Amino acid sequence: MNRKKPDLIIIGGAGYIGTVVSDFFLSKNYFVKSIDNLIYNQKKPERKKNLDFYKLDISKIEKLNKIISKNAIVVLLAGLVGDPITKKYSKISKKINETYITRVINICLKKKVNHLIFVSTCSNYGITKNNRMVNEKSKLNPLSLYAKSKIRIEKYLKKKSRNHKIKITILRFATAFGLSKRMRFDLTVNQFVREIFLKNRLEVYDTGTWRPYCHVKDFAGAIYRAISVKQRSLFNIYNVGSNKNNFTKERIIQKIQRYIKSDNISFVNKNTDFRNYKVDFSKMKKELGFVPKYSVEYGIKEIIRSMKKNFFLNLKKSKDKFGNYTIKKTS
Ligand SMILES: NC(=O)c1ccc[n+]([C@@H]2O[C@H](COP(=O)([O-])OP(=O)(O)OC[C@H]3O[C@@H](n4cnc5c(N)ncnc54)[C@H](O)[C@@H]3O)[C@@H](O)[C@H]2O)c1
Secondary structure (H helix, E strand, O other), X not given: OOOOOOOEEEEOOOOHHHHHHHHHHHHOOOOEEEEEOOOOOOOOOOOOOOEEEEEOOOOOHHHHHHHOOOOOEEEEOOOOOOHHHHHHOHXXXXXXXXXXXXXXXXXXXXXXXXXXXXXXXXXXXXXXXXXXXXXXXXXXXXXXXXXHHHHHHHHHHHHHHOOOOOEEEEEEEOEEEOOOOOOOOOOHHHHHHHHHHOOOOEEEOOOOOEEEEEEHHHHHHHHHHHHHOOOOOOEEEEEEOOHHHEEEHHHHHHHHHOOOOOOOEEEOOOOOOOOEOEEOOHHHHXXXXXXXXXXXXXXXXXXXXHHHOOOOOOOOOOHHHHOOOOOOOOO
């Protein structure tokens, strides 16, 4: 371990993306402080030498104040994630995703942390006309409470960046796929692979709508680039993903069927989710040299392999364990 490097504080570190990001930075010899209230009753991360895990709700400001140190790099991932869960728990969602996140940001500003990374979403683009590619300058069109909260925080950060001379980077992530120790099978690619593998009945809605996808490991790589490469200014926004990984749901199903077949899939001509956006990821490539390594095929194959090896115990029965379905009571 090299304590000369700033500590990396991952808030939401026991989540689907957080566990992968945490392992990535431990492998790069960072000292990682991971904070998470385990809202889905998920397991604590395994004990590791350079990892301090704090089971903590981000509403506990005094405790956070002690953990967040000047000069740390803070990666803000925590929150209720996704349209369905934020719709189901709308009041709690607004509290966590707006009120508490704002308080965490205020601590980071007060402490003058080395770099604050706020993880946002490409869902902010919502819907675009004529399949036009959208970039960081495009108009945002949030269709869900989830995206609306993200945009409120983005605006708050932009406003604060004018008076605080600290590095602030907003990363708008594409939809994630791939393996994580805290697996989510409620995300499109992962969910489709699971259902087809188990030969469950799969109804696919909104088949022709476009969405960008990105492997969880690539998100870790993107955060690493964002903190390692000198950025042009103190405040920046980047889309994170690959132009090559913009797909319709129909294309994803075709890709999965190259490896596993099922006769139990039906395409339903009904719109349930109006999001439809193709995203341009060239800014991060041009300015920070970041290009994702992993294709959707890679993710499909690794999930199939892990299911063949029974990596996910009780996958058939305990669907709720593997995704953002039900939260435990919070304070
Ligand atoms: N998964 C995706 O496809 C995707 C896409 C774009 C952006 N993102 C963003 O990436 C981040 C992580 O997403 P994820 O897929 O890992 O979701 P996740 O639900 O697996 O992770 C979120 C984590 O936050 C924790 N958390 C929730 N409320 C908390 C609280 N009050 N105090 C402390 N911890 C709390 C949860 O326990 C969970 O571990 C989120 O900010 C999300 O908006 C995700």
